[in-house]
Amino acid sequence: MNVPFKLVKTETFEALQRAYQQLMASTKAATVFIKEIETGNLGATFQGESADSEGLREALLSMQLQLQKISEEEKERGWATHGMAMFAELLRSSSTSxxxxxxxxxxxxxxxxxxxxxxxxxxxxxxxxxxxxxxxxxxxxxxxxxxxxxxxxxxxxxxxxxxxxxxxxxxxxxxxxxxxxxxxxxxxxxxxxxxxxxxxxxxxxxxxxxxxxxxKPHKVAFLERLGESIASTIANVKVNERTRRLLQDSQQQAEELRAQEEEMRQNMEELSATQENQNRLQRELIANEEELKKQLNALQEARAETEQVRQLEQERANKRIETQTKATEKLVAKFRQSEAALKAELQQLKEELNQLKAHNLQSA
CATH class of the missing domain: 3.30.450.40 (GAF domain)
Incomplete structure (x- = not known):
């Protein structure tokens, strides 16, 4: 059966028109979809449903998945970067406890x-x-x-x-x-x-x-990265604590040393005072010895003088005895009286001498 040329031409035109409309719809849907992606809506839905748009649909959905993956990875990197910066600030902060x-x-x-x-x-x-x-x-x-x-x-x-x-x-x-x-x-x-x-x-x-x-794995990776920073901080904290303990021990030892030095200084002062006191006592003892020597010399001189007086008196007495012996017997009684008086005088002199000795001994 022969188809009229006019009818074939009309059907072809209508088919081309429908294809063009579908292409325009797919292009419009693709444009809307791409604009949604550009604005950040990575979860947008592609509205093109024609058979001719399947290749475009798959390409755009594949692009969407790649962009979603990249966006998610970027979020994870941003999250990790922000976390590392936040913890870096925290780990730098000082704490007394x-x-x-x-x-x-x-x-x-x-x-x-x-x-x-x-x-x-x-x-x-x-x-x-x-x-x-x-x-x-x-x-x-x-x-x-x-x-x-x-x-x-x-x-x-x-x-x-x-x-x-x-x-x-x-x-x-x-x-x-x-x-x-x-x-x-x-x-x-x-x-x-x-x-x-x-x-x-x-x-x-x-x-x-x-x-x-x-x-999620990116959080585990973040923990592993953060672990090294925390380990470094803990190592520094331990070093600082060890240094602080050593400093405290050093300060305590310095305080103990200062206390020992103060105690030693006080002991030296006490020793110096004791030594000074001993020197003073020694000087006093020497002075006392000198005084005793002077008193002893004075006593010896007094004894010598007394001995001289006694000898002179003895000589005088002998002379008197000799003179009185040659005297007459009439004077015997008087001589005896004089002798008795002389003996009494000698006795008194001896007593005075004894008293002087006793006085010197007491003074010594």
Missing amino acids: TAHFYQKIISTLVNYLEVNQGGLFLLDEQEGGSVTIELAACYAYNRQKHLKKQITPGEGLIGQCYLEKDTIYMTDIPQNYVNITSGLGTANPSCLVIVPLLLNKEVHGFLEIASFSTI
């Missing part, structure tokens, strides 16, 4: 990660080389959990992380390993991350993060 400082770190981290619970564990190196792991701070549901916990290397997941020095990421948490407490009671978390705080391949502590929801 290390407990308050560590609590601030873990509480800020829990809130920024939007998780349910977190703990900060630090290494405690004992004398002799033994190591224990202490829970320094813990935070959950905007409140502190005042817990005391001590772990040895190799004990539990924290101890295993100490030995392996690598991040532990778990979604199948052992029963009763850790519970999250809320107003609804206690329950096991759905996700647990333990990150070692490494600095130059040396472990300084651990971050233990527990959540009811899955912790």
Whole structure:
């Protein structure tokens, strides 16, 4: 059957017109879709539904997915960059209390990660080389959990992380390993991350993060990056604490030394005073000895003078006796009286001499 040329031409034109309209609709839908993407609406829906727009639809949806992925990655990078800057400021801040400082770190981290619970564990190196792991701070549901916990290397997941020095990421948490407490009671978390705080391949502590929801990989990567900064800060805090303790010990030793010096100075002053007193006593003793010598010399001189007087008197007496012997017997009675008087006088002189001796002895 022969088709009229006019009819064929009309159908072709109508088909071309419909194709053109569909193309224009697809182009319009693509334009609207692209404008939505340009304004930041990466979740926009492509309205083109014709068979001819399937290739364009797939290309635009693929572009949308790539842009969504890039946007999500950019958000994650921005989130991590902001977090690192925020924690850099926090770690630079000074605090007189290390407990308050560590609590601030873990509480800020829990809130920024939007998780349910977190703990900060630090290494405690004992004398002799033994190591224990202490829970320094813990935070959950905007409140502190005042817990005391001590772990040895190799004990539990924290101890295993100490030995392996690598991040532990778990979604199948052992029963009763850790519970999250809320107003609804206690329950096991759905996700647990333990990150070692490494600095130059040396472990300084651990971050233990527990959540009811899955912790995304970019947050785990953020924890690992942040761990090095926290480890550096903890190392500095330990050095500062050690320096502060050494300074306190040095100041205490200086105070003790000053006290000892003051005590020694007082002892030296007392010794000097004692020495001065001894010198004074020695001078007084020498003076007393000199005085005694003078008194002794005076006594000896007095004795010599007395002896001379006695000898003179004896000579006089002898002369009198000799003269009286030659006298007449008439004078015997008178001589005896004179002799008696002389003896009495000698006796008195002796008594005076004895008194003088006694007086000198008493003065000595």
